[in-house]
Amino acid sequence: MQNYYLAVDIGASGGRHILGSIYNGKLQLEEIYRFENGLTEKDGHLCWDLEILFLEIQKGMKKCKEAGKIPASMGVDTWGVDFVLLDKEDKVLGAAVGYRDKRTDGMDAEVYGIIEEKQLYNRTGIQKQIFNTIYQLMAVERTEPDILQRAASLLMIPDYFHFLLTGRKVQEYTNATTTQLVNPITKDWDYALLDKLGTKNEIFQKITMPGTSLGHLSREISREVGFDCEVVLPGTHDTASAVLAVPACDDDYVYISSGTWSLMGIERMEADCREESRLANFTNEGGYAYRFRYLKNIMGLWMIQSVRHELDDQYSFAELCSMAEKNSSFSSIVDVNDQVFLSPENMSQAIKDYLEGTGQKTPESVGELAACVYNSLAKCYGEAVEEIERLTGRTFKRIHIVGGGSNADYLNQLTADYTGKEVCAGPGEATALGNILAQMLKAGNFASITEARNCVYDSFGVRVFKNRKEGK
Structure with a gap:
């Protein structure tokens, strides 16, 4: 009998149920x-509709039943940092405000006044x-302190869905580390830090x-x-799941988990908390089996996604790639990590304003606009x-690009050109695949991460994309 494993992979713009x-x-x-999926405005804030999302989770599960493919297990992954506060009766307190909301403006100064x-x-x-x-917690403390006082529990978004499915409350490691409240040595909450913050x-x-079992679905579900x-539990932070699915059996590579965000880095067994890493804006997020994802958050395909939406989605991403390639001579570049691109009212205009402000040529066509975005990313x-x-004091031979962005061949080629590295692209469904691999590892389908990754490569x-520029 064939066993199926269900990954519920939810991103900022949509979700999928994928059987492995x-x-x-x-x-x-x-x-x-x-x-x-998407953020909607509620009481002046950008929020997630968790009730609708959970209904969609159940709809997808019913589709498995209709297809006659009942999963042996399932797990949910989402983005990081966002959370839900529950009262003593497990009712949601306040709104599930999303990470692109501006409520955190100035909250860094509030935190740094304490530490x-x-x-x-x-x-x-x-x-x-x-x-x-x-x-985000500091913003709640400053603007809605009564909510924190009434809170009996905090759950990250995927942990909340797992709670609704099973009745069990836990906080999965990879997503918990995105809170900036976990100690990388103890792999636990930094309780002394929480005390400092008054949380x-x-x-x-x-x-x-x-890889931990939360038991079975509740009777009601x-x-x-x-x-x-x-x-x-998979790596509930989508990047943790995506990195687990990188098809490599050595460590001589840099990965890019390419989607709305581009997460670029390496895996390590210990965190690097040196001042040099902080100044370079690198992070040490938790990974599968207590590994660390030493990486940099780069704005990613959010920019081209936004541009596409502003064009009423009349072009596919493949068409935008093709148009960019035809305008490859357009050389204007933006800093994709500039905060002006985090949540602008109009991305296309934000790009043009940035270029004008830096004395560069502004795009006159969709192709030039797309070329600017892709070249800037690369x-x-x-x-x-x-x-x-x-x-790290190391030189790496190649770059593995996984996730939806791995399908953008023009960007893959530009990445090879700008980095001087061999680029290995795929799989595109890395996040869902990594979610499924965690379940399969738990079930004993693979004896190790290496065996699982080898199977990804074989499957x-x-x-492969080679650098076209000389002297790189």
Whole structure:
């Protein structure tokens, strides 16, 4: 009998239910259901509609039942940093405000009035991102202190969904580290830091590792979806799942998890909390089996996604890539990590304003606009590789690009050109695949991470891009 494993992979713009299985020694993936997601304005804030999202999770599970493919286990992954506060009756307190909301403006100064920025990095190894949970909690403390006083528990978004599925409250390790409140040595909450911040320790749940079983679906959920199955924690932070699916059996590579964000880095067994890493804005997020993802957050495909939406989605991403390639001579570059691109009212105009402000030529066509975005991303990748090699004292042979962005061949080629490295692209469904691999490792389908990654390579392969520039 063939066993199926269900990954519920939810991103900022949509979610998918993907079933994984092994047939003749090869991994098989099948998309069962897809749904939309997005931030909506509520009481002046950008919020997630968690009720709708959980209904969509159940709809997708019902599709498995209809297809006659009941999963042996399932797990949910999402983005990081965002959370839910629950009262003593497990009712949601306030709104589930998203990371692109501006409520954290100025909250870094509030936090640094309690603990210096250098000290905070030394204690957690997490780069400063103004939307990190630590700043979001400070925003709640400053604007809605009654909510924190009434809170009995805090759950990251995927942990909340797992709680709704099973009735168990835990905080999965990889997502917990994005809060900037976890100690990289103890792999646990930094309770002394929480005390400094005046945050109630009791609202934080036990940190639990990917591959842990949360038991089975609750009776209510089983009745609703028409079947029962085990719930197994994946790396609930989508990047942690994506990195687990990198098809490499050595460590001589840099990875890019390419999606709305581009997460570029390496895996390490210990965090690097040196001041040099902080100044270079590198982070040490938790990974599978207590590994660390020593990486840099780069704005990623959010920019081209926004441009596409502003054009009423009339072009596919493949068409935008093709148009960019035809305008490859357009040489204007933006700093993709500039805060003006985090949540602008109009991305296309933000790019033009930046270029005008820096004395560069502004794009006159969609192709030139796309060329600017893709070249700017690739240039940033090149700079990040140089930083990684400088900070680690190592030279890496190749770059593995996984996730949806790995399908952008023009960007892959530009990345090879700007970095001077061989680029191996794929798989595109890395996040869902990594979610499934964690479940399969728990089930004993693979004896090790290396064996699982080798199976990914054997099943999906990679597309290789060579540097076209001389002297790189």
